[in-house]
Amino acid sequence: MTDAFEQQHQVLLTASPLQRVGAFALATLAKVDHPGQLTAERFTTVTGTMTRHLLATADVAKAADAGGFWLSASYMLWPNSKINPTARGKQSPAGRRELIMQWRAVPDPADWPGAPCAYCDRPACKWFGKVDIPLGASSEHRNTTAPGHEGTPLCYPCVACLWAFPYGAQLSGGRATAIHSWDDVFLAPVTRLAVQRTLAAAQAPPNKTKPGPYARELAALSAVRAYGQRLHSGVELIVLSNSNKEQFLRTQEMSQPIAQWLRSTVTEPNRRTGYQALVAAQATKAVPGEAFLAKRAFGDSTAILFRTTANLLDRFSAKGAIPVEAMGLAPLVYSYCIEVLNMDEKDVARIQDLARRLATLLGQDSRRGPFTTFMRANAKGGNLYGWFRSQSVEWLLKTRPDKMQRTLLPVEDYRLLFDDDRAWPHRRLLVFAVMEALVEDNWQPKGSTEELEDIADVAANLADDDNE
Structure with missing residues (x-):
């Protein structure tokens, strides 16, 4: 076989995600682990297998009928192709099979366009358009290509990968x-x-x-x-x-x-x-937790941290106590902040130390009110700096244990919460860390129904802030 012929039977991975998925789909259909293991013989066999799948639709009257899977898919994948022409209803099964065979055959080298493949730069075997390239320009649109071109030049292995893409x-x-x-x-x-x-x-x-x-x-x-x-x-x-x-x-x-x-x-x-606690924290009434976790993993990565914090507050407002799951969530939350949100490990440690001081301060009061006031100050529109300024005196004169740091909010911590580019995620992490520390201290708050309603309002405000 000539080098050119060999190249038309050898799959290369390219920079196109669709072609890459198709290449690995071809490998799977050929029962090999990697596209590079496709020999010319295996490649010919697997392209023949895909063609046979299409040929099986020749006897199917409508896409919804039994055996019409690939005919149905073709309207979404290969519109106006040989498998689904406008006149299909008037064609005989034999005529349909002939058209499909023509469509999927290797073009005669005499008809090759003399242009490099747009994906792999090897000799192209034909001009292709929307019929074969998902979301490609139609080969009928001559004004989208250079003079003499009739679409996008592709080699046979690359177009075969695009045909295999839907299998993957x-x-x-x-x-x-x-x-x-x-x-x-x-x-x-x-x-x-x-x-x-x-x-x-x-x-x-x-x-x-x-x-x-x-x-x-x-x-x-x-x-x-x-x-x-x-x-x-x-x-x-x-x-x-x-x-x-x-x-x-x-x-x-x-x-x-x-x-x-x-x-x-x-x-x-x-x-x-x-x-599982993290999953439960992501849920809403309409969306299961793991589904929302998946959505947020593809979207705003900070939303996972924010929603976890808001969920703990929601449950606090419902039961009057911080859920004990806060401690089990800690390894996930802190690792997420460091490994995903790129917070510095030392900064996370500083926030944990600050949270320990705040838990000591808030935990000496069995009422829920001071805790609620802190949470409200930490919401958007709240005056967190003013809260720290008023509580620093209390900490210095009355609350601080001898073993703890003299200053409630050192300069380095102030910068994390107010001057850093990640100030808002740092504040959300502080909310979580305070709740974790209070659970660790076995804080059992007491108070009125009105105080629980205040917590519910704070949780709702935090959720609203996170959705902005």
Whole structure:
């Protein structure tokens, strides 16, 4: 075989996430661990397998009929292709099969465009457009390309990877959802599982079950926590539709630090024991906790800390005591602040020391009122500096144990809470640390119903602040 022919049967990984997911899907279909292990023979076999899956739809009248999985998916993936032409209803099964075979065949080298592949720079075998490239420009749009070009030049292995992409994705709700990472060692098993699920779905009756909230993000979180090795890159969640009715693309990224931290909630015992409490803290009436944790892991990373703190206050207002789970959550919260929010370990230690002093100060009063006043001062619009100024005298003259620091709020701590770029997360961490210290001291507050209502108002205000 010539070098050019060999290149048209050899898969290379490129800078395209869709092509990469497709490459690992091809490897799975060929029963090898990595795209680089695909020989020319295996590559030919696996592309033939994908073609046979499409050919099986030739005898299907409608996409909703049994065996119509890939016909149904084709309207979202490959609109106006040979599998779903406008005149399909008038074609015979044999005619449909012939068109599909033509579509998926390796182009004759005599017809190659003489241009490099847009993905891997090897000789392209054809010009391609939207029919084969998800969200690509139509090859009919000549004004989007240079004169003489009829779309995007791709080699056969790269376009085959794009054809394989949906095997490595979840196809539901008119959209394809794929998990991608630049960490190949992680991408391989995640794609392998996706291929297995897609092949199973292609053989099963249509599933009309409505997914739960943030189901896509939750699936990615589950994949990260189930992974058995260290993650060396972030995790992308890609959701797209290439249909004529809806051109849609949304990408979200779970950064490497948070992905690795989520893994640690499985591998490290002191974090594993608090994970369910963390999950419960993220929940709302409408969204389960783990689903919201997944959503926040792809969004504002500080929201996980903020929501955990607000949840403890919510439960305090409901029961009149700080939940004992605050102590179990501590290893998770402090590690999250250091490893994900990039707080300096020494700064976290300073906040913990300050929280110990505040717990000593607040814990000497069995009423809930002073605690509520501190929390209200720590909310947006509150005067936390004024609160510290008034309490510093109390600390110096009456409350401070001999073994504790003389100054309630040293200059270094003041800077963390008021002058630092992370001042607001530092304040939220202080709220958590104070509650943890009060639980550790077995503080059992007493007070009126009105004081509990005040705590509920503070918790609501904190939640409102976090949603701004």
